[in-house]
Amino acid sequence: MRSNLVEALIGVVVLVVAGAFLYVVYTKTDVSAGSGGYRLQARFDQVGALSAGSDVRLSGIKIGSVVDQRLDPQTFQAVVEFTIADSVKLPSDTIIKVGSEGLLGGNYLQVEPGGAPDNLVAGEEVQFTEGYVDLMSLVSRYVFSSEGGNGSSSGN
Template structure:
């Protein structure tokens, strides 16, 4: 340590400590677990899961209660089967529903669970049978633009008429 001053060594140590603290904070607040967490696995089948990915949130009333752990296509029905892990402390009725929802116009997707009213509860490995698939924003915009275009073309056809002039307004 002949060429190093005490100030340089302390500055390096401070930088390392700050980096470790930042890394620990980021890992703790990322929502990802490093090991196996307690929870139950549930499945749900959807027509479309556009924008949903492994690690996407599962929420009840806007509160994160789990995450998506796997996605696959059922080879028999060609539906997208999503596996999710939710907190084991939640006792979801077996008539609960799952809906794929957007966080915002530009944001990602998550699964919103709506608890049902049944006395029977979903068990580990159970399936949520009432589902609503993702709505494609592009498809909705396309339909809206098409309908506006059709409405405008019908309106312009009405304005052109059949070549006969419109009757003059009656004079009092």
């Protein structure tokens, strides 16, 4: 009987620790940020590895999350829906860019507010966007274009 009581107490302790862990994860990772705020959307030619749950940042601070992304079958552009915290009012001429954490990091939406007097409202589409820039393709273009230039001038 005594071993059953010890096992039950250990089980309760494990459940309490697991609950505390989940609470800390929920509060520290800001899981609830995607549910609040107002929704906006933007169109991009290229989004890279951006996905639902990616951050939306202003001055490096998370102000929202990417909620959904889909392909527009008419324009073949990526349509990205995201939320912005209610406390952040963005001017209508705001620029949204797809940023990168680094060479191996993930992508996020970078917000650069404009100076227009009127603000974006829920459901509106951001007009000014810049898509993802693939650094590896830029480097390979530079390398191959400089090789071609050297090869033709040395043939003289």
